[in-house]
Amino acid sequence: MVLNRRSLIIWIIVACLGSNAFASSECIAITQNVQTYFMNHAAMVFVADVRAVEVSGQVIFDVLEAFKGAKPGRLALHVSSEVHGFIFQVGQRVLVYGYPDPLYAEVLSTSCTPTRLINLSDNELVTLRRLAQK
Secondary structure (H helix, E strand, O other): OOOOHHHHHHHHHHHHHHOOHHHHHHHHHOOOOHHHHHHHOOOEEEEEEEEEEOOOOEEEEEEEEEEEOOOOEEEEEEEOOOOOOOOOOOOOEEEEEEEEOOOOOOEEEOOOOOOEEOOOOOHHHHHHHHHHOO
16 A cells, blocks of 8 residues: 555544544654653653563563652553553563553553663663652
8 A cells, every 4th residue: 555645644643533632642742852751741751671461451560760650669550552552562671651541540551652662771761860860
């Protein structure tokens, strides 16, 4: 299937609008710098190793470094599985930016966030460490 520029733009708009309204506004936030995102949007920011991913949607993390809303150690969270969210797999080391799912407050959403695989020498962690000290 070949998409021309107009079709591609329409597809991107539909993809963002197809998720919930909160998540679609988050799609815009990922173009901001880490500091703006960290200060204004994320409820939880941490680096962790993924230990288990359960069928129920619960993900077990070993938090290595916590910047906001979490503490180092074992953390079990139900993670929503929306279209724009990060897909966690056992063995990954991840930088998680999350917020409560707008429909289910106890569920963490990573929809349209810069959640990603990471190593502990990543430059983004230098910025997050500085922000966490404020």
